[in-house]
Amino acid sequence: MKFLLILIILYNILNSVYSAPTVTAVTNGKYGTATYITITGTGFVSSPTPVVTIGNQTCSPVIVASATSMQCQFSAQLGVANANYDVIVKVSGVSSTGGDGLFKYSVPSIQTVFQNNGRVGMILVDGPSTISGYKLNVSDSLNSVQLAVTADSSSSTIYFLMPNTIAGGQINLTLIQSFGFDPIVKTGQSLFSPTISSISPTTFDLTPTNVTVTGTYFGTTASVTMGSHIFTGLAVHDNGANCQVVFTTRSVYESPNTITAKTSTGVDMINVDNQGSPTQQPFNFTYNPPTIESTTQVNDTVEITTTNTGTDFTQISLTMGTSSVTNLVITGTNAKIIATLPHALPEGEIQFNMKAGTSNIITSTLLVTPILNSVTQAPYNGGSITISGIFLNNAHVSIVDNQQNKSNEIVCAPNSNGESIVCPVEAGNGTIDLVVTNYKNFASDPTVKTDATISSTYTIAPETPTPTDTPFTPSPTETSTPKPTETQSPTSKPEETEAPSSATTLFSPLSLIFIFISFVLLI
Numbered sequence: 001m002k003f004l005l006i007l008i009i010l011y012n013i014l015n016s017v018y019s020a021p022t023v024t025a026v027t028n029g030k031y032g033t034a035t036y037i038t039i040t041g042t043g044f045v046s047s048p049t050p051v052v053t054i055g056n057q058t059c060s061p062v063i064v065a066s067a068t069s070m071q072c073q074f075s076a077q078l079g080v081a082n083a084n085y086d087v088i089v090k091v092s093g094v095s096s097t098g099g100d101g102l103f104k105y106s107v108p109s110i111q112t113v114f115q116n117n118g119r120v121g122m123i124l125v126d127g128p129s130t131i132s133g134y135k136l137n138v139s140d141s142l143n144s145v146q147l148a149v150t151a152d153s154s155s156s157t158i159y160f161l162m163p164n165t166i167a168g169g170q171i172n173l174t175l176i177q178s179f180g181f182d183p184i185v186k187t188g189q190s191l192f193s194p195t196i197s198s199i200s201p202t203t204f205d206l207t208p209t210n211v212t213v214t215g216t217y218f219g220t221t222a223s224v225t226m227g228s229h230i231f232t233g234l235a236v237h238d239n240g241a242n243c244q245v246v247f248t249t250r251s252v253y254e255s256p257n258t259i260t261a262k263t264s265t266g267v268d269m270i271n272v273d274n275q276g277s278p279t280q281q282p283f284n285f286t287y288n289p290p291t292i293e294s295t296t297q298v299n300d301t302v303e304i305t306t307t308n309t310g311t312d313f314t315q316i317s318l319t320m321g322t323s324s325v326t327n328l329v330i331t332g333t334n335a336k337i338i339a340t341l342p343h344a345l346p347e348g349e350i351q352f353n354m355k356a357g358t359s360n361i362i363t364s365t366l367l368v369t370p371i372l373n374s375v376t377q378a379p380y381n382g383g384s385i386t387i388s389g390i391f392l393n394n395a396h397v398s399i400v401d402n403q404q405n406k407s408n409e410i411v412c413a414p415n416s417n418g419e420s421i422v423c424p425v426e427a428g429n430g431t432i433d434l435v436v437t438n439y440k441n442f443a444s445d446p447t448v449k450t451d452a453t454i455s456s457t458y459t460i461a462p463e464t465p466t467p468t469d470t471p472f473t474p475s476p477t478e479t480s481t482p483k484p485t486e487t488q489s490p491t492s493k494p495e496e497t498e499a500p501s502s503a504t505t506l507f508s509p510l511s512l513i514f515i516f517i518s519f520v521l522l523i
Contacts (some may be wrong), residue, residue, distance in 0.1 A: 019043055021050070021091045023099030028106040029054075031179050032128040033155060034075035041098065044070045045091055054078075054103045055085035077130070081105050081180035110175065110184050115191040118216070119150065120160045120173065127155045133178035136160040140167040141265045143220050146176075164243035165236055167219030167263035168194030192217045194269040195278065197242065199259055202285040206310020206356060209249045211259075215272075218243050219264030226285070227254025236264075251312030253357035258282040290356040295364040297341075300390055302352065302366060304337040309356045313337075319353045321346055341368065344418030347394040349440050370395050370436045372454040380461040382427035386420055387434060387454065393418035396442065399425065400433040407435070429458045 021043030029035045037059055044050060046064040052072045053059065059072035070089070078085055087099035106126040114121045120136060134149040138160070147160040171191065175184040196215040213224055222245045223232045234245040245261075260282050261269040270278045293305040309316055313332075318339055319325045328339035337354070349365040372389040387397070393416055398409045412423035425432070437451035 020094045021089050021096040023087050023089055023096045023102060026054075026087045026099065026102040028104055029074050030126050030128065031081045031105040031108075031181075032075070032077045032130045034073055036071045037074045037103070039070050039072070039087060039089060039099075040068060041089065041096060042068055043091060043096070044068065044089065048092060051090040053088045053090075077128075077179075078105075081128075081177075082107070082182065083180070105181075107181055108177065108184070110186060113173065113186055113189055113191070116159060118162055120147075120162055120191060122158050122160075122175065124156055124158060127158070128177075128179060129155045130179070131155060131158055134158055135176040135178070137174040137176060138162065138166055139172045139174075140169065140219065140263075142167070143264070162192060162217070164216050164218060164238040164240075165220050166192075166217060167265040167267060168192040168217030168269075169263065169265060169267040193278070194218055194263045194267055195272050196261060196269045196283070197272045199283045199285075202259070202283060203288060204249055204285065205288045205290070205308035206251045206253070206312060206315055207308075208251050208311075210246055211249060212244050212246050213259075213261055214242055214244050215261075215269060216242050217263070218245060218261075218269070221264040222261055222269075224259060224261045226259050227256055229254055251310045252315055253287060253359075255358070257285050257287075259285055287357075287359075290354065290359050290362060292352075292354060292362050292364045295352060295366045297366060297368055300343070300371060301338055301340050303332075304339070304352065304354065304364060305335060306337055306354070307335070309337065309354075315357045317353075317355045320350055322351050322353075325353070341391075342418075343390040344393045344416060345391055347439075367440050367448070367450050368438060369450040370438055370452045372436060372452045375434060375454050375456045378425045378428065378432060378456045378458045380427060380429055380459045382425060384422055384424050385434075385456055386422050387436065388420050389436075389452075391418055391438065392421045392436065394438065395421060396437045396439065397421065397423050398435045398437070399423075400435060401428075425456075429461070431455050431457045 021041055023039055023041040025040040027038045029037055037054070039052065044064050044067050049062055050064065050070065051058075052062055052070075054074055054076070055078045057074070057076035057078065059074040062070060062072045064070045083104070084101035085103045086101060087103050089096040089099065108127045109125045110122050111125050112123040120138070131149050131153045134153075136147045136149070138145055138147060143166065145163055145166060147162075150159040150161060153159050169190065170188050173186040173189055175186075177183070194215065194217045196213060198214045200212050200214075201209065213222070218236045220236055222234050222236055223230055224234060224245065224247050225231075226247075226249065229250060231247040234247055237244050263269065271281060271283060273279045273281075288308040290306060290308045293307065296303045296305070304318070313330050316330065316337065318328045318330050318337060320328055320341075326342065328341075330337050330339045332338045345368055349367045352364045352366065354362045354364070368391050370389060370391045372387060374388045376386045378385050393414045395414060396409060397412045398407050400407045410423050412421045414421040421436070423434070433453055433455050435451050435453050437449050439446055440448035
């Protein structure tokens with residue numbers, strides 16, 4: 001009986017030493033993370049300590065709980081994370097059976113997706129410790145980008161910085177794992193809203209102006225609606241913290257006075273107020289009203305210095321006068337409007353009316369100065385002169401006689417085209433000044449006026465002959481008609497009537513005395 005008992009004990013001892021352990025189940029590990037693996041089977045002993053290998057990598061330390069259960073810590077990163085690996089338990093050098101392909105890594109999963117300061121955040125389950133292998137593909141309906149994990153990520157929480165070139169709204173996320181696990185896809189995630197934080201400037205005139213819209217998550221392009229006009233295909237510039245688009249205003253008045261925007265995918269952008277809170281209120285803009293600073297005559301043009309009128313003259317109207325309005329053709333720049341005036345103007349001050357786009361009418365007045373080009377010579381014996389120029393159809397004319405220091409207003413006849421005026425002049429000589437004046441209101445206040453002066457020289461009268469040049473004119477005695485020739489009687493003797501005349505003519509008394517003395521001496 002004792003011998004039989006000894007045989008049974010020896011059998012059990014020999015059986016436990018030489019029988020191979022078995023492996024029937026193995027729990028999963030975490031890739032790259034030290035994890036206790038539970039191995040279920042038979043033939044496990046605590047001494048000597050079993051040696052466990054998983055995929056030829058040691059799993060240690062080993063803790064034997066019972067002959068059928070044990071644990072070991074495994075942290076090795078086997079080649080392919082999604083493959084199955086063999087588990088071998090050696091007891092006293094004898095390898096286990098049944099553990100082929102029973103070990104695998106747990107597949108990481110995403111528990112939560114959230115937005116964190118412009119980043120996509122993900123809380124992982126069974127995430128590996130090596131986070132550098134993660135990539136995130138982010139896409140909207142038009143564009144996609146691959147992002148790298150940020151440095152402050154961990155095995156449990158990873159982050160990716162969202163670029164502003166991805167349009168806010170619904171996006172799709174695909175987590176790429178380089179460890180061999182299949183990608184994890186999350187679609188239709190609404191994490192980021194496209195927002196406008198500022199628009200500058202918001203006050204305009206009609207000059208084309210670059211406007212910058214700043215915000216986040218615009219996409220690669222954006223569209224902006226100003227008033228009723230849409231600016232499309234605007235390139236988005238991403239500087240990291242925010243993004244911007246720039247558009248150039250048109251030189252027209254836009255209405256209504258609001259600015260809104262959409263992302264490249266057509267999502268409406270949300271405006272952010274001064275406190276940083278989203279609001280559905282659009283940005284409003286205003287126009288600076290146009291003004292007239294001065295009105296100046298330059299020859300036959302009027303130069304109107306303005307502000308806030310822009311450079312599109314199709315948007316600006318300039319009229320002259322109040323009763324019969326004359327439209328003027330204008331040129332110039334944003335600061336000055338130039339219009340050529342008609343040569344015949346209404347009497348008094350001229351009113352100019354400017355309207356830029358939908359602005360109110362702005363008025364300015366100007367008393368135009370006559371422009372004098374030439375004047376004919378004044379006839380020496382009096383007559384008329386013609387003054388040529390422009391703006392003469394309502395002009396008053398005064399003649400200034402510099403020699404006599406007097407001025408007289410004369411009544412002249414202006415041409416209706418305003419280019420000439422005919423005035424009477426008296427006989428005279430030398431030079432006269434002609435003052436041509438336009439009055440604001442001659443009847444009520446002749447002191448408000450503007451004038452121009454031109455000089456005219458009298459023509460020279462025909463020359464009067466001097467005494468040396470005047471032909472000889474007989475005296476009355478000598479030029480009297482001789483009566484003997486016309487009324488001679490038969491008894492008259494020509495000799496008797498002619499002798500006294502001949503003697504008187506040939507011998508003076510002194511000559512007779514001289515002849516007498518000479519005769520006496522000769523005797």
